[in-house]
Amino acid sequence: MHTQVSLSSITRLIDGTHENPSSLLGPHPVDYRGSQAVAVRSYLPEAKAAWVVERSSGERRPMRRIHPSGFFEAICESIDRPAQSRKMNEDISAKSKYHIQMTNDTGKMIDMQDPYAAPSILSDFDRYLIGEGKHHQIYERLGAQLRTVDGQSGVNFAVWAPNARSVQVVGDFNGWDGRKSVARSHGDLGIWELFVPTAKAGDRYKFRIHGMDGSWIDKSDPFGFAAELPPLTASIVTDLNNYQWEDADWIERRAEWNPLHEPMNVYEVHLGSWQKGPGRTHGWLDYKDLARRLSEYCHRMNFTHVELMPVSEHPYSGSWGYQTVGYFAPTSRHGDPNDFKFFVDYLHKQGIGVIVDWVPAHFPKDAHGLRRFDGSALYEHEDPRKGEHPDWGTMIFNYGRNEVRNFLIANALFWLDKYHIDGLRVDAVASMLYLDYSREEGGWEPNQYGGRENLEALHMLREFNVAVHENYPGVVTAAEESTAWPGVSKPVDDGGLGFTYKWNMGWMNDTLSYMRNEPIHRKFHQNELTFSLIYAFTENFVLPLSHDEVVHGKGSLISQMPGDMWQKFANLRLLYSYMWTHPGKKLLFMGGEFAQWNEWNDDEGPDWILLDFATHRGVQQLVADLNKLVIENPALHQFDFTNEGFEWIDCMNADDSILVYLRKGMDGAPPILVCSNFTPVVRTAYRVGVPHSGFWKEIFNSDGEAYGGSNVGNYPGRKTFGEEHHSRPDSISVDLPPLATVIFRLEH
Structure with missing residues (x-):
C-alpha cells in the first residue's frame, strides 16, 4: 500500500517548517483494503529499522521507511487511537495500544513511547x-x-x-x-x-x-x-515535588497573623553580595550556607523578616535581579530549586519570614527571553510608546492580554505555592500605573478615556492582590510606589489596589533631606520631619531605607550624615531611632545596620571588617536593640496605620530642633514617650508634658555609651511632678542628649 502522506508534507516536517506535525506523526485512521485501520508514523532519523509493538499481544509489525531521512510508517488493523484524559490535576496516563521499537547504527534495540500518541496534558x-x-x-x-x-x-x-x-x-x-x-x-x-x-x-x-x-x-x-x-x-527539567517541607507550624501561624498589628522589622538583602565565600564562583554562597548564616544573624539582630532582592533568574548580575528572564526559576547562582526551598524552610523553622522582590513592570531584551517570543510582540506591546521602558531599556508587559496577565499572576502565586514565600514586594509600581511615566509630551498614548492611567495594569494589580490574599492568608504584598496614587494599600472592594503595604517614599526622601542638613540649619526644615504625620495614616506604610538610597553616587547612609566623625555616627543613630519610633513597618538594607562607609557594590558587598571597630559595633547593637524594642512594646507596632497609635506632644520647637511624641497601643499597653534632639546641644531639665502621672522609665537612649555615645541621659527614668505642660495634665523634666533620641515607657 502506498502512503497517504505527501512528499511535500514530509519535506516540511524534516525542514522543521510543518505547521502541524501531529497531523502526520502518531496514529491516524486510514482506509486499508476497504476497512478502517490505523497508520502509525514516526520520524526516526537515527533508526536502521523500526517496529510497532502491540501491547496486548506483543505482536511486532515492521515499519516501512517511506523517506530516506528516516520517516517510517506501519499500517495496523487492530490498533485504536488512544483515549484522551480530560480530568484536571490527575496523573495523566495515556491508554495507548502500542509502543515503538527501533535499532540504531550500533544495533542497540530501543523501546519508546510514541510522543504523538500521548494525550494532551491539558484538560x-x-x-x-x-x-x-x-x-x-x-x-x-x-x-x-x-x-x-x-x-x-x-x-x-x-x-x-x-x-x-x-x-x-x-x-x-x-x-x-x-x-x-x-x-x-x-x-x-x-x-x-x-x-x-x-x-x-x-x-x-x-x-x-x-x-x-x-x-x-x-x-x-x-x-x-x-x-x-x-x-x-x-x-x-526539574522536579518541584520531591522536597519534604518542615515548616507546617510556621504556615499555620502565618495564616492567623495580622500583618497590620504585628511587629515587622525587615532586613533587605542581596544574596549575591551579603557575604562572600572564598574559592566560590564570584564568591557566591549557596542557599544552604546562606540560610544558616542569615538566620543566625537575623536572630541576633532581632529582624523578623528578610526581603530578598529578586531571586528569579537573570542573565546580568549587575541588574541585581531586576531584569528577570526566568520568572519561575530561582537563580542558579546559589544552587538548585530544592536548595532555595531549604533556604526558605530553614528560615521559617527559625521564626523568620521571607519576602521576595517581584518584577512585573518590565523585562529585558535578551534574545533568549520573552521579547518577540514567537517572532511577534507577544508578551510586550508592538507600539514602543506602550511596550518599551525609556529609562531602563527594557520591555513593558502587555497587561491587557489575557495570557500575559495570567502569566504574571500565576507567577506570583507560584512563589507562594512552591516556595512558601511570605510576601511579595512589587517593584516599580509607579511605572505600571501611568502611561506617561518618564515619557515626553507625545511619547505616550492616552487610555480609552483620554487619561494617563494604565487601566490594564490597574486591573492586573488588583487581580494579583485579590488572588494572593484569598489563597494565602497571612502573606503580604508591598508596593514600591512613589506617587500620590490613592488607595494603594486599601482593599480592592473599597476601590484600592489591594496591597498590604505601600513603601513610604515621601518619608524617606524628606527625612534623608532633613538629616543631610547641618544641625544649625535644621530649624529651618522642621516641616520635613513633621509633614509625614499629615499623611502617615492614609496608607499602610513601610518606612524604607533600601538599597536605592546607597547606590548610584548617593553614598552610604553614614556618609550622607553631616559633621565630624562623632557627629556622623550620632546622626545615624538618631536617624534610626526616629525611624523605628515613627508609625510604619521598618526596612533597612544590609550594611546600614553597622554604618557601612562605602556605597554598596554588588561585587564586594558590605565591609564586615568594620565590626572590628567599636563605633560600628555600637550602631549594630543599636539596630538590634531598636528591633527588640519594637517587638517587645505593643505601642510601637500595634497601631502603625491609624492615628489612635500616635500623638504629638511637641512638634513646634523648631528653634531647638526637638520632636516629642507618644506611641500608643491597645488597651493595657503602656504608652511610649519619644524625645528627639536633632542638634549637638545638650538640653538639660527640658520640660515635657505627659498624659499620665507616674514613673516614666528610660528604656532606650541612642546616646548610650554602649552605642558609642556620650552617655547623657535619664537613667533609670523620671517621675512626674504634677504640673501641667504641653496641654497635658502632668509633666517630667528630662535631659536630652546631643543628636540623640531617648525613649520612656510609663511604669505604674
Whole structure:
C-alpha cells in the first residue's frame, strides 16, 4: 500500500517548517483494503529499522521507511487511537495500544513511547481557564512537566507561541536536533505541546521557535523551573515535588497573623553580595550556607523578616535581579530549586519570614527571553510608546492580554505555592500605573478615556492582590510606589489596589533631606520631619531605607550624615531611632545596620571588617536593640496605620530642633514617650508634658555609651511632678542628649 502522506508534507516536517506535525506523526485512521485501520508514523532519523509493538499481544509489525531521512510508517488493523484524559490535576496516563521499537547504527534495540500518541496534558477545564486568563496554576501545565505515559516516564513540554509557524523542543535528550521533537499545535489556544519519553529531570532544553517573521531562534522556557548558570541560558527539567517541607507550624501561624498589628522589622538583602565565600564562583554562597548564616544573624539582630532582592533568574548580575528572564526559576547562582526551598524552610523553622522582590513592570531584551517570543510582540506591546521602558531599556508587559496577565499572576502565586514565600514586594509600581511615566509630551498614548492611567495594569494589580490574599492568608504584598496614587494599600472592594503595604517614599526622601542638613540649619526644615504625620495614616506604610538610597553616587547612609566623625555616627543613630519610633513597618538594607562607609557594590558587598571597630559595633547593637524594642512594646507596632497609635506632644520647637511624641497601643499597653534632639546641644531639665502621672522609665537612649555615645541621659527614668505642660495634665523634666533620641515607657 502506498502512503497517504505527501512528499511535500514530509519535506516540511524534516525542514522543521510543518505547521502541524501531529497531523502526520502518531496514529491516524486510514482506509486499508476497504476497512478502517490505523497508520502509525514516526520520524526516526537515527533508526536502521523500526517496529510497532502491540501491547496486548506483543505482536511486532515492521515499519516501512517511506523517506530516506528516516520517516517510517506501519499500517495496523487492530490498533485504536488512544483515549484522551480530560480530568484536571490527575496523573495523566495515556491508554495507548502500542509502543515503538527501533535499532540504531550500533544495533542497540530501543523501546519508546510514541510522543504523538500521548494525550494532551491539558484538560477541558484547563483550556477554559487558559482562554479566560484565569488559570492560576498554569505552571503545572505549561513548561516542562515530568509525566508518565503508559508506564513510560518522560517530560511533557508545552509553550504559548500563538504566532509561531512551528515549534521544536531541543535539548540533551535529542542531541539538540529539533527535527526529532516537533511540537504539535493547539491552534485555538496558541499552545504547542509534545511528550518526550527520552527526557528526564536534569536535562537542559530550549524551545526552537520558527517565528512568524520567518526567523528561527532558541528561547528559554518562560515557565522553566530552573536554568543554567549565567551566561549559559538553557532551561533545566526539574522536579518541584520531591522536597519534604518542615515548616507546617510556621504556615499555620502565618495564616492567623495580622500583618497590620504585628511587629515587622525587615532586613533587605542581596544574596549575591551579603557575604562572600572564598574559592566560590564570584564568591557566591549557596542557599544552604546562606540560610544558616542569615538566620543566625537575623536572630541576633532581632529582624523578623528578610526581603530578598529578586531571586528569579537573570542573565546580568549587575541588574541585581531586576531584569528577570526566568520568572519561575530561582537563580542558579546559589544552587538548585530544592536548595532555595531549604533556604526558605530553614528560615521559617527559625521564626523568620521571607519576602521576595517581584518584577512585573518590565523585562529585558535578551534574545533568549520573552521579547518577540514567537517572532511577534507577544508578551510586550508592538507600539514602543506602550511596550518599551525609556529609562531602563527594557520591555513593558502587555497587561491587557489575557495570557500575559495570567502569566504574571500565576507567577506570583507560584512563589507562594512552591516556595512558601511570605510576601511579595512589587517593584516599580509607579511605572505600571501611568502611561506617561518618564515619557515626553507625545511619547505616550492616552487610555480609552483620554487619561494617563494604565487601566490594564490597574486591573492586573488588583487581580494579583485579590488572588494572593484569598489563597494565602497571612502573606503580604508591598508596593514600591512613589506617587500620590490613592488607595494603594486599601482593599480592592473599597476601590484600592489591594496591597498590604505601600513603601513610604515621601518619608524617606524628606527625612534623608532633613538629616543631610547641618544641625544649625535644621530649624529651618522642621516641616520635613513633621509633614509625614499629615499623611502617615492614609496608607499602610513601610518606612524604607533600601538599597536605592546607597547606590548610584548617593553614598552610604553614614556618609550622607553631616559633621565630624562623632557627629556622623550620632546622626545615624538618631536617624534610626526616629525611624523605628515613627508609625510604619521598618526596612533597612544590609550594611546600614553597622554604618557601612562605602556605597554598596554588588561585587564586594558590605565591609564586615568594620565590626572590628567599636563605633560600628555600637550602631549594630543599636539596630538590634531598636528591633527588640519594637517587638517587645505593643505601642510601637500595634497601631502603625491609624492615628489612635500616635500623638504629638511637641512638634513646634523648631528653634531647638526637638520632636516629642507618644506611641500608643491597645488597651493595657503602656504608652511610649519619644524625645528627639536633632542638634549637638545638650538640653538639660527640658520640660515635657505627659498624659499620665507616674514613673516614666528610660528604656532606650541612642546616646548610650554602649552605642558609642556620650552617655547623657535619664537613667533609670523620671517621675512626674504634677504640673501641667504641653496641654497635658502632668509633666517630667528630662535631659536630652546631643543628636540623640531617648525613649520612656510609663511604669505604674
